[in-house]
Amino acid sequence: MAYSPAVQELMEALRCLPGVGPKSAQRMTFSLLQHDRSAAGRLARALQTAADSVGECRLCRNLTEADLCPLCASGRRDPGLLCVVENPSDVQALEDATDYGGLYFVLKGRLSPLDGIGPGELGLESLEARLAAGEVGEIILAVSPTVEGEATAQYIAGMAADAGVDIARIAHGVPLGGDLDYVDAGTLSHAFAGRARYR
Amino acid sequence: MAYSPAVQELMEALRCLPGVGPKSAQRMTFSLLQHDRSAAGRLARALQTAADSVGECRLCRNLTEADLCPLCASGRRDPGLLCVVENPSDVQALEDATDYGGLYFVLKGRLSPLDGIGPGELGLESLEARLAAGEVGEIILAVSPTVEGEATAQYIAGMAADAGVDIARIAHGVPLGGDLDYVDAGTLSHAFAGRARYR
Numbered sequence: 001m002a003y004s005p006a007v008q009e010l011m012e013a014l015r016c017l018p019g020v021g022p023k024s025a026q027r028m029t030f031s032l033l034q035h036d037r038s039a040a041g042r043l044a045r046a047l048q049t050a051a052d053s054v055g056e057c058r059l060c061r062n063l064t065e066a067d068l069c070p071l072c073a074s075g076r077r078d079p080g081l082l083c084v085v086e087n088p089s090d091v092q093a094l095e096d097a098t099d100y101g102g103l104y105f106v107l108k109g110r111l112s113p114l115d116g117i118g119p120g121e122l123g124l125e126s127l128e129a130r131l132a133a134g135e136v137g138e139i140i141l142a143v144s145p146t147v148e149g150e151a152t153a154q155y156i157a158g159m160a161a162d163a164g165v166d167i168a169r170i171a172h173g174v175p176l177g178g179d180l181d182y183v184d185a186g187t188l189s190h191a192f193a194g195r196a197r198y199r
Numbered sequence: 200m201a202y203s204p205a206v207q208e209l210m211e212a213l214r215c216l217p218g219v220g221p222k223s224a225q226r227m228t229f230s231l232l233q234h235d236r237s238a239a240g241r242l243a244r245a246l247q248t249a250a251d252s253v254g255e256c257r258l259c260r261n262l263t264e265a266d267l268c269p270l271c272a273s274g275r276r277d278p279g280l281l282c283v284v285e286n287p288s289d290v291q292a293l294e295d296a297t298d299y300g301g302l303y304f305v306l307k308g309r310l311s312p313l314d315g316i317g318p319g320e321l322g323l324e325s326l327e328a329r330l331a332a333g334e335v336g337e338i339i340l341a342v343s344p345t346v347e348g349e350a351t352a353q354y355i356a357g358m359a360a361d362a363g364v365d366i367a368r369i370a371h372g373v374p375l376g377g378d379l380d381y382v383d384a385g386t387l388s389h390a391f392a393g394r395a396r397y398r
Contacts, residue, residue: 016238039215044246
């Protein structure tokens with residue numbers, strides 16, 4: 001073995017990152033140790049801090065080291081609108097792409113009883129309690145249009161109906177710039193059935 | 200901003216890794232924090248240990264946290280053979296691909312006066328002292344066939360001649376499986392000029 005134990009251990013530890021195989025791990029290790037020792041230290045501290053302190057927001061379940069995430073804590077968001085997403089990264093994607101001014105609720109997964117993911121794992125009781133509290137006027141579902149996503153949407157729609165809260169779902173159809181030839185049949189039939197009046 | 204400070208800092212710190220842009224950094228952050236908290240801790244410790252302790256081998260300049268790297272310390276390698284490479288990763292590549300049983304010398308760069316990289320930066324005095332000590336009988340140059348690599352090879356060949364040490368260079372030519380149509384003119388003319396007797 002040509003590597004010393006500390007170098008070997010760093011190379012193996014880097015493999016925990018998604019998309020990093022043996023070659024990339026080797027390249028990252030040499031880059032950090034040869035050119036960027038201070039960045040390695042900074043990354044080590046950031047990882048340790050995040051691993052030790054980041055939990056979930058009491059209201060929206062997004063990742064945060066505080067009690068409330070920056071959006072829930074901001075006070076400048078409309079508490080009457082609640083957008084339900086599957087992953088923390090979806091929050092940023094929506095923030096970047098839209099001018100949505102309401103709050104979020106992060107499921108961190110979707111209903112999948114076979115994998116042991118039920119309403120409890122998605123924090124749906126806390127969503128139910130929040131709907132019952134009466135502050136939320138509309139829910140916008142931004143879950144993915146897969147089988148499990150549909151089941152999750154149905155479940156939340158039921159909860160919203162019980163609480164008398166309006167519910168909407170983001171549109172699914174042909175993506176902008178998409179060529180009809182290359183769109184799958186499911187998306188196309190969905191887009192056709194969901195046609196809306198043009199002007 | 201949708202991310203809390205610790206999450207944001209981790210995302211930015213991950214950008215120091217080669218080949219990691221904003222999207223990959225986001226994906227890595229969520230993967231570590233959602234599914235793999237213990238791997239994040241392990242990576243943090245490995246980074247800190249490596250950044251604090253890894254220096255270079257006294258003999259070959261390879262990365263190691265000890266005085267000598269595992270190869271120089273092994274005692275089962277032939278000290279009469281010395282292979283000169285540019286990068287620590289080249290050592291592993293040669294170890295994996297060949298049955299070479301000698302030692303290495305890692306330049307960590309190549310001569311490039313315009314970038315301020317002279318013989319001193321490549322540790323060539325210590326190589327000279329090692330040649331003068333008389334234990335090395337043959338040097339094998341495995342530097343890359345670029346302009347700077349050629350200059351480096353020339354310089355080391357001069358040192359070897361002064362010390363009366365044999366010097367060889369790994370063959371450059373058409374790669375195995377390479378189609379002559381797709382090989383660049385420089386490589387082809389080099390391969391043609393360097394033809395060897397067939398059987």
